[in-house]
Amino acid sequence: xxxxxxxxxxxxxxxxxxxxxxxxxxxxxxxxxxxxxxxxxxxxxxxxxxxxxxxxxxxxxxxxxxxxxxxxxxxxxxxxxxxxxxxxxxxxxxxxxxxxxxxxxxxxxxxxxxxxxxxxxxxxxxxxxxxxxxxxxxxxxxxxxxxxxxxxxxxxxxxxxxxxxxxxxxxxxxxxxxxxxxxxxxxxxxxxxxxxxxxxxxxxxxxxxxxxxxxxxxxxxxxxxxxxxxxxxxxxxxxxxxxxxxxxxxxxxxxxxxxxxxxxxxxxxxxxxxxxxxxxxxxxxxxxxxxxxxxxxxxxx
Amino acid sequence: xxxxxxxxxxxxxxxxxxxxxxxxxxxxxxxxxxxxxxxxxxxxxxxxxxxxxxxxxxxxxxxxxxxxxxxxxxxxxxxxxxxxxxxxxxxxxxxxxxxxxxxxxxxxxxxxxxxxxxxxxxxxxxxxxxxxxxxxxxxxxxxxxxxxxxxxxxxxxxxxxxxxxxxxxxxxxxxxxxxxxxxxxxxxxxxxxxxxxxxxxxxxxxxxxxxxxxxxxxxxxxxxxxxxxxxxxxxxxxxxxxxxxxxxxxxxxxxxxxxxxxxxxxxxxxxxxxxxxxxxxxxxxxxxxxxxxxxxxxxxxxxxxxxxxxxxxxxxxxxxxxxxxxxxxxxxxxxxxxxxxxxxxxxxxxxxxxxxxxxxxxxxxxxxxxxxxxxxxxxxxxxxxxxxxxxxxxxxxxxxxxxxxxxxxxxxxxxxxxxxxxxxxxxxxxxxxxxxxxxxxxxxxxxxxxxxxxxxxxxxxxxxxxxxxxxxxxxxxxxxxxxxxxxxxxxxxxxxxxxxxxxxxxxxxxxxxxxxxxxxxxxxxxxxxxxxxxxxxxxxxxxxxxxxxxxxxxxxxxxxxxxxxxxxxxxxxxxxxxxxxxxxxxxxxxxxxxxxxxxxxxxxxxxxxx
Numbered sequence: 005x006x007x008x009x010x011x012x013x014x015x016x017x018x019x020x021x022x023x024x025x026x027x028x029x030x031x032x033x034x035x036x037x038x039x040x041x042x043x044x045x046x047x048x049x050x051x052x053x054x055x056x057x058x059x060x061x062x063x064x065x066x067x068x069x070x071x072x073x074x075x076x077x078x079x080x081x082x083x084x085x086x087x088x089x090x091x092x093x094x095x096x097x098x099x100x101x102x103x104x105x106x107x108x109x110x111x112x113x114x115x116x117x118x119x120x121x122x123x124x125x126x127x128x129x130x131x132x133x134x135x136x137x138x139x140x141x142x143x144x145x146x147x148x149x150x151x152x153x154x155x156x157x158x159x160x161x162x163x164x165x166x167x168x169x170x171x172x173x174x175x176x177x178x179x180x181x182x183x184x185x186x187x188x189x190x191x192x193x194x195x196x197x198x199x200x201x202x203x204x205x206x207x208x209x210x211x212x213x214x215x216x217x218x219x220x221x222x223x224x225x226x227x228x229x230x231x232x233x234x235x236x237x238x239x240x241x242x243x244x245x246x247x248x249x250x251x252x253x254x255x256x257x258x259x260x261x262x263x264x265x266x267x268x269x270x271x272x273x274x275x276x277x278x279x280x281x282x283x284x285x286x287x288x289x290x291x292x293x294x295x296x297x298x299x300x301x302x303x304x305x
Numbered sequence: 306x307x308x309x310x311x312x313x314x315x316x317x318x319x320x321x322x323x324x325x326x327x328x329x330x331x332x333x334x335x336x337x338x339x340x341x342x343x344x345x346x347x348x349x350x351x352x353x354x355x356x357x358x359x360x361x362x363x364x365x366x367x368x369x370x371x372x373x374x375x376x377x378x379x380x381x382x383x384x385x386x387x388x389x390x391x392x393x394x395x396x397x398x399x400x401x402x403x404x405x406x407x408x409x410x411x412x413x414x415x416x417x418x419x420x421x422x423x424x425x426x427x428x429x430x431x432x433x434x435x436x437x438x439x440x441x442x443x444x445x446x447x448x449x450x451x452x453x454x455x456x457x458x459x460x461x462x463x464x465x466x467x468x469x470x471x472x473x474x475x476x477x478x479x480x481x482x483x484x485x486x487x488x489x490x491x492x493x494x495x496x497x498x499x500x501x502x503x504x505x506x507x508x509x510x511x512x513x514x515x516x517x518x519x520x521x522x523x524x525x526x527x528x529x530x531x532x533x534x535x536x537x538x539x540x541x542x543x544x545x546x547x548x549x550x551x552x553x554x555x556x557x558x559x560x561x562x563x564x565x566x567x568x569x570x571x572x573x574x575x576x577x578x579x580x581x582x583x584x585x586x587x588x589x590x591x592x593x594x595x596x597x598x599x600x601x602x603x604x605x606x607x608x609x610x611x612x613x614x615x616x617x618x619x620x621x622x623x624x625x626x627x628x629x630x631x632x633x634x635x636x637x638x639x640x641x642x643x644x645x646x647x648x649x650x651x652x653x654x655x656x657x658x659x660x661x662x663x664x665x666x667x668x669x670x671x672x673x674x675x676x677x678x679x680x681x682x683x684x685x686x687x688x689x690x691x692x693x694x695x696x697x698x699x700x701x702x703x704x705x706x707x708x709x710x711x712x713x714x715x716x717x718x719x720x721x722x723x724x725x726x727x728x729x730x731x732x733x734x735x736x737x738x739x740x741x742x743x744x745x746x747x748x749x750x751x752x753x754x755x756x757x758x759x760x761x762x763x764x765x766x767x768x769x770x771x772x773x774x775x776x777x778x779x780x781x782x783x784x785x786x787x788x789x790x791x792x793x794x795x796x797x798x799x800x801x802x803x804x805x806x807x808x809x810x811x812x813x814x815x816x817x818x819x820x821x822x823x824x825x826x827x828x829x830x831x832x833x834x835x836x837x838x839x840x841x842x843x844x845x846x847x848x849x850x851x852x853x854x855x856x857x858x859x860x861x862x863x864x865x866x867x868x869x870x871x872x873x874x875x876x877x878x879x880x881x882x883x884x885x886x887x888x889x890x891x892x893x894x895x896x897x898x899x900x901x902x903x904x905x906x907x908x909x910x911x912x913x914x915x
Contacts, residue, residue, distance in 0.1 A: 019728035022684055032321075196681035197691075200745065203639055204695035205668040207661075218685040 036295020058083030059094030121181025129189025151176035222300035307334035342525030402463035519837030622800030678738035
């Protein structure tokens with residue numbers, strides 16, 4: 005055995021971790037990988053699309069003013085690929101800008117909720133007893149306040165900005181996350197391998213970090229992936245009400261609201277383009293979330 | 306003509322990793338009124354054989370061949386026709402009686418469903434019929450049980466309900482798939498007696514699927530030994546046990562530890578120093594009960610004043626049925642649960658009430674091996690990371706290459722190839738995972754290892770290997786062990802002294818051979834007599850000692866004095882029985898004479914043979 009020390013790294017074959025197993029199962033899921041592909045293309049397009057645009061998202065094309073219905077219709081010749089909005093601004097650029105906002109809100113919001121919720125829930129669940137009671141009652145109270153109300157109040161009191169939107173969504177999004185994580189932690193805490201670690205003298209913070217968190221990973225990823233569309237929907241609702249991001253910035257929700265308002269004047273493209281981006285995003289996100297859930301929790305084939 | 310006839314049955318499953326042949330070309334037949342045993346280890350296909358016969362294969366399964374009951378072909382017939390046969394002519398009892406009963410239905414409704422589906426009985430007749438059957442399966446307080454839900458019943462009672470439901474329509478064949486595996490030994494003995502009695506009184510044939518050689522030796526006329534989807538040996542019960550022909554049968558029989566034979570002792574020298582001393586250890590849990598607006602809490606005394614000493618190099622067996630507090634006692638000694646009272650000394654230093662840092666120093670010396678090998682390993686860590694974990698706390702001075710060398714040495718020592726280092730627990734078998742658990746416990750070179758049901762979840766042959774490994778490690782490192790098990794045969798095999806627990810209290814403590822050869826306490830005698838011996842000639846001439854009723858609840862204050870009813874009659878319900886030294890080193894808790902506890906003679910069919 006002494007010959008082994010100092011020699012090359014062990015030639016022992018690598019095992020297949022649960023995470024790799026889940027990744028394999030996800031890759032075998034045709035619907036989920038398809039949706040992930042579409043989502044990837046969408047993100048790619050939203051980032052690179054502006055380079056193809058001939059108009060800025062806040063520029064007004066004065067030539068279309070007055071007759072948006074005919075002059076502002078989608079056309080390659082005018083450079084307004086998706087047409088213009090009622091004020092003559094390029095809808096292609098605006099849709100991409102709005103989709104960017106929505107995706108940013110969705111992913112950043114979900115990430116904030118994931119980090120805060122996981123930390124809070126794991127600590128509460130692992131500590132148990134009175135601390136757990138206290139922390140969870142706080143969550144119960146916060147959950148009783150309607151989240152849209154909180155966000156609207158924040159937007160009214162402070163300036164309407166993307167930052168405030170993140171703060172508002174982050175404030176409310178982590179609550180259910182922490183509950184889910186706490187429940188899982190409670191289950192994990194009584195498992196034998198945690199007891200084994202305690203018997204080995206591993207400290208509580210190490211147990212939380214090395215044993216609890218990695219085992220929460222599956223649930224957290226699945227739940228966070230389903231939180232992304234939820235965040236986008238919440239933001240869109242706020243924007244639909246006209247309380248979202250500040251003009252000239254926009255979001256898919258605001259665009260859909262505008263498009264819906266002008267539906268009756270024959271400018272249907274103003275609704276359809278943002279709406280299809282919105283639907284595509286939400287549907288693919290849900291498909292990916294479902295795929296992740298199946299991959300991490302293979303109950304039956 | 307045989308009653309039940311399986312010809313060339315094959316069962317295969319389509320899995321993402323390809324086709325798996327679980328059962329390959331198996332044939333068997335059962336005569337009316339006969340009891341056939343099918344024994345084999347997990348994965349041998351014994352359950353799938355009968356699930357296929359019942360048409361209960363999971364959706365990705367496929368069965369070919371022929372299954373005939375009373376001359377009628379069952380394989381491949383339409384579900385509605387099969388439904389008329391299963392449940393009335395051919396019924397099945399499963400291992401886990403909790404999951405086999407619908408949780409939201411009362412016992413009466415569950416039973417009535419079967420009666421209404423398969424017979425012409427209606428109205429109040431149904432209820433009367435069910436009650437009659439609950440009485441027949443010797444359910445205590447049957448009328449009240451009918452109105453209860455499955456979770457309100459104990460495991461043994463649920464299994465009685467399952468058997469009653471299976472027997473309701475006087476089937477010709479009862480298939481029992483590991484019917485007693487989830488039950489305590491005394492309850493197992495009662496259930497086996499019940500099945501045997503029903504078999505003779507109702508004239509039903511029984512197919513008993515099990516891994517337990519003792520159970521088949523008690524019950525069966527003929528035995529089929531199954532391995533890897535085929536029958537390797539088929540003979541009358543006496544033949545199999547007296548003259549096993551196939552090598553695998555012999556391996557199986559050799560692997561089973563025998564309760565009726567003393568095992569070679571590890572030659573403990575008399576004057577070893579005391580390692581561990583427990584004085585009056587108490588642990589209680591708060592249990593929420595019904596009553597009041599928010600319910601009330603009751604104190605469940607899981608461990609209720611246990612004292613013992615453990616010498617260097619000694620192995621103490623800890624036996625008792627579920628809920629007797631044996632695991633809780635172990636955790637209290639390891640300071641994994643806080644004892645509610647009493648003191649634990651390790652080499653003269655008190656462990657109870659130590660701060661975390663001082664306790665950590667002692668943890669190096671006391672380690673634990675758990676029951677479920679898979680559950681006791683972190684599924685997201687490689688096995689070498691799991692084994693190395695205690696080193697991180699106790700030997701922070703080691704470099705990573707030194708640590709890796711220690712881990713690979715230890716893996717080789719416990720019989721694992723060090724090439725498995727980077728594997729994950731789910732890629733290993735149960736036996737291999739248990740070796741990992743043992744390696745993790747041994748890596749800090751502890752002086753005491755607590756084995757909490759360490760071999761209970763393993764197949765007989767694997768169990769024998771792990772026991773051998775533990776014994777080797779014990780003599781090599783001069784280990785002391787506390788060996789907790791509900792399996793008395795295993796305890797006899799490894800222990801120097803044995804402590805019997807009953808509802809958190811010691812009822813008997815004696816040297817291993819003294820305890821098994823000359824048990825004094827009625828509870829110990831009941832336990833020992835309930836364990837089936839894997840030899841039909843001995844087993845069927847043994848006398849069963851039975852206590853009326855089931856293991857009572859620890860919450861019931863009277864149950865603690867079950868062996869001392871004279872004190873209850875005297876109104877001293879808080880009386881704590883004293884331990885008396887009846888022979889040197891043989892301690893027995895105070896109890897009333899045996900015939901006063903259990904006036905009714907045992908009704909077992911084997912006591913009649915004796």
